[in-house]
Amino acid sequence: MQESFTSFKDDVNQKANKAIQNFLGSREYSQDEVQAWTAQLSEEIVKMLKDQNSNFKYCVSCVILQKGDAGMHMSSTCFWDSALDGSVAIKWENPSMYCIVNIYGIAF
Amino acid sequence: MQQESFSALKNDVNSRAQQTINGLLGNKEYNQEEVPQWTAHLSEEIVKSLKELSSNFKYCVSCVILQKGDAGMHMSSTCFWDSNLDGSVAIKWENNSMHCIVNIYGIAF
Numbered sequence: 001m002q003e004s005f006t007s008f009k010d011d012v013n014q015k016a017n018k019a020i021q022n023f024l025g026s027r028e029y030s031q032d033e034v035q036a037w038t039a040q041l042s043e044e045i046v047k048m049l050k051d052q053n054s055n056f057k058y059c060v061s062c063v064i065l066q067k068g069d070a071g072m073h074m075s076s077t078c079f080w081d082s083a084l085d086g087s088v089a090i091k092w093e094n095p096s097m098y099c100i101v102n103i104y105g106i107a108f
Numbered sequence: 109m110q111q112e113s114f115s116a117l118k119n120d121v122n123s124r125a126q127q128t129i130n131g132l133l134g135n136k137e138y139n140q141e142e143v144p145q146w147t148a149h150l151s152e153e154i155v156k157s158l159k160e161l162s163s164n165f166k167y168c169v170s171c172v173i174l175q176k177g178d179a180g181m182h183m184s185s186t187c188f189w190d191s192n193l194d195g196s197v198a199i200k201w202e203n204n205s206m207h208c209i210v211n212i213y214g215i216a217f
């Protein structure tokens with residue numbers, strides 16, 4: 001029987017939160033470095049997911065938003081197999097920035 | 109029969125999504141109360157349009173609306189998939205008061 005994404009959702013949440021905390025925890029938003037941070041973070045999270053479960057395809061997107069004078073909203077809609085596939089959305093912040101990570105796990 | 113690849117649909121996906129965003133946001137100004145409905149509506153409309161284009165794929169669509177103001181933003185995606193069949197499209201759109209970024213992931217099954 002095929003495994004569903006929800007069976008390891010909590011694990012994914014925990015590990016991704018830890019990865020973000022370790023990577024960004026003590027940093028301050030820096031215009032020159034942010035691009036490298038988002039790329040590195042999403043790569044690291046995909047590697048972690050592959051190690052956890054290789055029966056899924058993964059799409060991970062990472063947004064870093066400087067704390068300032070601008071509103072932001074984000075929505076996701078998916079067309080998939082609701083019994084097997086799933087997603088996790090992580091919102092993290094420190095004094096200078098927000099980090100939002102979307103993880104989609106698709107069974108194949 | 110050979111399976112269809114997402115890259116065959118990419119141009120169509122791009123133009124449909126741009127059209128949908130323009131249609132919904134074109135003449136609007138960023139409005140704190142209405143924005144959550146806009147993002148939800150946009151991502152739903154785009155998924156519907158993709159299903160009509162090809163039902164051989166699962167789709168994940170995320171939509172961000174960012175007010176033009178005093179804040180920098182960066183976004184990256186990394187995917188683990190079948191590079192022959194799966195694919196993604198990222199659309200950046202703007203008007204005078206806001207940015208809209210739509211990420212579309214198409215996964216063959």
